[in-house]
Amino acid sequence: QNEHFNWDSYLRETGSLAAPSQCFRQSKIPPTNDFKVGMKLEARDPRNVTSVCIATVIGITGARLRLRLDGSDNKNDFWRLVDSSDIQPIGTCEKKGGMLQPPLGFQMNASSWPMFLLRTLNGAEMAPATFFKKEPPKPTPNLLKIGMKLEAIDKKNPYLICPATVGDVKGDEVFITFDGWRGAFDYWCKYDSRDIFPVGWCGLTGDALQPPGNNVSITKSSAKTQSSPSKVTRRSMQSPQKTAPIPAQRGKKPGRAKPPGQTSV
Numbered sequence: 394q395n396e397h398f399n400w401d402s403y404l405r406e407t408g409s410l411a412a413p414s415q416c417f418r419q420s421k422i423p424p425t426n427d428f429k430v431g432m433k434l435e436a437r438d439p440r441n442v443t444s445v446c447i448a449t450v451i452g453i454t455g456a457r458l459r460l461r462l463d464g465s466d467n468k469n470d471f472w473r474l475v476d477s478s479d480i481q482p483i484g485t486c487e488k489k490g491g492m493l494q495p496p497l498g499f500q501m502n503a504s505s506w507p508m509f510l511l512r513t514l515n516g517a518e519m520a521p522a523t524f525f526k527k528e529p530p531k532p533t534p535n536l537l538k539i540g541m542k543l544e545a546i547d548k549k550n551p552y553l554i555c556p557a558t559v560g561d562v563k564g565d566e567v568f569i570t571f572d573g574w575r576g577a578f579d580y581w582c583k584y585d586s587r588d589i590f591p592v593g594w595c596g597l598t599g600d601a602l603q604p605p606g607n608n609v610s611i612t613k614s615s616a617k618t619q620s621s622p623s624k625v626t627r628r629s630m631q632s633p634q635k636t637a638p639i640p641a642q643r644g645k646k647p648g649r650a651k652p653p654g655q656t657s658v
């Protein structure tokens with residue numbers, strides 16, 4: 394997969410520590426992804442979390458599914474782990490006495506929803522119940538510490554998983570900062586968020602780990618003390634034969650390509 398980024402040498406060069414896997418609400422052995430493109434399932438509508446909708450698997454990436462709600466447009470795809478509690482087999486909602494809802498922004502007249510639902514499910518390939526894995530339990534307490542490295546979803550570009558650092562901790566909240574990026578993508582989340590993973594997660598699942606941005610700070614003791622970091626360009630992170638100058642401009646880097654239908658951030 395990623396020949397240009399290697400966690401072991403990166404941790405060594407940055408003098409930092411990987412957050413131990415017990416810090417995360419992720420299974421130690423990532424769940425297997427048996428889903429196939431085209432399969433249908435039930436998913437909580439990310440834009441209207443009280444609704445359970447029909448979704449189609451549009452893509453497979455590591456232990457995650459790229460999902461699109463049936464009756465929605467192609468601009469609101471979302472990604473879920475196969476052990477996410479936001480997804481379930483078709484029939485689960487009805488079994489629990491609930492009703493499947495049209496997605497927010499249903500493209501047709503609301504009155505046509507019942508017929509649309511019948512048609513979308515007729516002859517559909519439904520993902521078998523065995524493909525859905527149980528969500529791992531929350532670890533307690535919050536063991537994440539400032540300076541620890543991890544892999545985190547870029548919430549502005551949620552198909553991307555990137556090298557990140559714990560920038561701050563306040564109780565159960567952790568501040569996720571993206572290595573080599575200037576802060577525009579940083580966010581606070583709960584330590585048990587499903588959007589953060591231990592170092593090595595992408596390597597195990599086969600998901601694509603993004604390389605860090607251009608301004609990686611090297612702090613020999615960043616995981617222990619808060620000494621002033623020195624800025625080092627990405628060039629120093631690479632082996633000598635790969636030291637071609639990296640253009641400073643963003644947005645056109647190889648490996649940062651977006652799937653179709655996504656807006657650039």
Ligand code: MLY
Pocket residue numbers: 547550553555571574578603643644645649657658
């Ligand atoms: N639209 C931006 C995406 C940047 C992603 C930053 N993440 C990896 C923290 C670009 O193309 O540069």
